[in-house]
Amino acid sequence: MSTVGILGGTGPAGRGVAVRLASAGTEVLVGSRDAARALEVVRSMAVPVSGSMRGVANEEAATCDLVIVATPWDGAIETVSPLRDALASKIVVSMVNAMMRGGRELIPLSLARGSMAGQLASALPASRIVGAFHHLPAAHMEDMDSGLVAAVVLVGDDAAARDVVADVIDGMPGLRAVVAGSLALAGAVEAFTAVCVTINIRHKAHSYLRLEGLPR
Ligand SMILES: NC(=O)c1ccc[n+]([C@@H]2O[C@H](COP(=O)([O-])OP(=O)(O)OC[C@H]3O[C@@H](n4cnc5c(N)ncnc54)[C@H](OP(=O)(O)O)[C@@H]3O)[C@@H](O)[C@H]2O)c1
Numbered sequence: 001m002s003t004v005g006i007l008g009g010t011g012p013a014g015r016g017v018a019v020r021l022a023s024a025g026t027e028v029l030v031g032s033r034d035a036a037r038a039l040e041v042v043r044s045m046a047v048p049v050s051g052s053m054r055g056v057a058n059e060e061a062a063t064c065d066l067v068i069v070a071t072p073w074d075g076a077i078e079t080v081s082p083l084r085d086a087l088a089s090k091i092v093v094s095m096v097n098a099m100m101r102g103g104r105e106l107i108p109l110s111l112a113r114g115s116m117a118g119q120l121a122s123a124l125p126a127s128r129i130v131g132a133f134h135h136l137p138a139a140h141m142e143d144m145d146s147g148l149v150a151a152v153v154l155v156g157d158d159a160a161a162r163d164v165v166a167d168v169i170d171g172m173p174g175l176r177a178v179v180a181g182s183l184a185l186a187g188a189v190e191a192f193t194a195v196c197v198t199i200n201i202r203h204k205a206h207s208y209l210r211l212e213g214l215p216r
Contacts, residue, residue: 068093
């Protein structure tokens with residue numbers, strides 16, 4: 001995949017994915033609602049990468065071959081809806097989790113279509129939606145020296161799109177793609193993020209997921 005765009009790429013989650021993609025030699029367009037802010041964020045990252053990262057408006061990020069949605073859940077549909085035509089026939093990866101804080105825990109929210117990936121699939125009927133990256137701690141993703149070795153669970157109804165995303169992930173340092181299945185599983189995958197984040201709050205950690213016992 002030669003170019004990857006990240007909508008809402010200026011947050012911790014998008015930045016972490018951007019750094020690891022660029023480290024794999026990919027050209028990454030880090031998108032924002034404000035191109036000037038994206039430029040500033042990318043400039044401040046100053047991470048040595050073999051690919052390139054560029055700060056742009058979300059509209060420009062949406063022109064890439066593969067586009068990742070990395071906004072908060074309550075801004076995701078509002079972000080992608082005006083980009084529906086630009087994103088038609090493209091692979092759109094959702095890393096969005098719908099959760100709310102309840103004391104020292106995160107609580108997954110119930111959504112009409114079962115998951116944020118499902119909500120995006122409904123908003124972008126001509127796009128190829130894949131869910132991935134949900135459980136990764138952003139701090140470890142952005143720090144290339146963190147020693148991260150994590151599984152990335154993938155879901156999606158389009159098997160070919162899933163395989164493309166799995167190849168991209170397998171090329172990112174420290175990550176291993178594990179295809180779970182269809183978009184019907186996205187709600188469970190996203191909800192489990194609330195468990196992961198709550199564990200990290202309780203244990204003051206940045207733990208991550210590894211799945212052992214799978215064939216290479
Ligand atoms: N943080 C993690 O460790 C992590 C890990 C895996 C998955 N995720 C998921 O990834 C997503 C982003 O997480 P994050 O921690 O990076 O979130 P964030 O910092 O709150 O938001 C990411 C970016 O989205 C844009 N944004 C904020 N509010 C928006 C709105 N209402 N509409 C459109 N764009 C908006 C902002 O960029 P501009 O102001 O530049 O437009 C912001 O920098 C979430 O859905 C989260 O569940 C997070």
